[in-house]
Amino acid sequence: MTLSPTTRSTLGRKRDRAAVDRSDLHAVLDDGLVAHLGFVRDDAPVVLPTAYGRDGDTLYLHGSSGARYLTGDTLPCCVTVTHLDGIVHARALMHFSMNYRSAVVHGDARRVTGDDERLHALRVIVEHLTPGAWDHARRPDRRELAATAVFALDLTEASVKSRSGPPSDDEADVAAGLAWAGVVPLRTVAGPPETAPDLQRHRSVPDHVRDRRHTGG
């Protein structure tokens, strides 16, 4: 299945940076930890960071960060996940750039209402954030579950854009050998786990935490 079925999810600029495979979309989403959720309130845009998780072609969004905005049953929104992979230094300042991957999803998110799907959504979100946690920590009880706002967004209308590789300078600047040019790669890394100071038992770091290598941005 290809992406970009509508005008707003078809890139207007630098189409060569557009990915067309659904697997690319999934990869960008799966590699991230924070999404930026955009919606309209009182005719003005609002953008808030939020936790999320993907299950097939459904994106589950944790509603807490925008709790007071997210009052309806559906929320027209735009969800963007961006990875910054490097700073691109060119010979000319106009060609300075970033290496990145970003996914932009448009649609009407629906509030998840049933307890079963809400539990499932929370599991997807938590396992996305930190795989293995669902079987390790205490699961939400009925009261906690009722207090949770979760939204579901179909990944129907989406685009993926990326840049990678060395700078793209004008030929004249390359020939002139004006200055150093290249890429400073960036990545997100995890430091040693910091055990909670009030932890009395279970003080050894569990495998699913210790072995986690993935740390998308």
Place this chain on the structure above:
Amino acid sequence: MTLSPTTRSTLGRKRDRAAVDRSDLHAVLDDGLVAHLGFVRDDAPVVLPTAYGRDGDTLYLHGSSGARYLTGDTLPCCVTVTHLDGIVHARALMHFSMNYRSAVVHGDARRVTGDDERLHALRVIVEHLTPGAWDHARRPDRRELAATAVFALDLTEASVKSRSGPPSDDEADVAAGLAWAGVVPLRTVAGPPETAPDLQRHRSVPDHVRDRRHTGG
């Protein structure tokens, strides 16, 4: 000067996570490399990653990524910069969280039209991305400058929110010693600079690139 002068920039939820000093706002913005720019197009929200830089209480936004949207002289927008500082593992899944810092700025960005301010804005953006570059690489000529879209946004209406420290579990879960709990800290790091393959001269990595330690997310 305190932040949050309007309703929409006053936090509705978890006010204890709100910062009120302008220096906190500046710090979060200065520490980031990518902003998420939200605006409204055809009544629907759009969120795009964009480069930016700060000069006092003016945020300059590079307009390229939303070029076809940014046609007017002003753009009602919301600009959000988020740093993910850690994954918070709690005893209970409901208290899993992220340590983060985020700045949310609301306002009408104005298109920068004069050549002098446009050059200044580009300098601010480039120096934010990679300090020292402006004096190293070739500066934009008249034609390049004319092809650049830059917007300026006043930092008048803004909020800062953050979470740090260990998990906040319910007392009963802490007492029960249910599971490991703690924080996995995250940070963005730069790898060794990758010199462009077509670079003939100036092959040694310059000081301002080699010595850069800061790599916000």
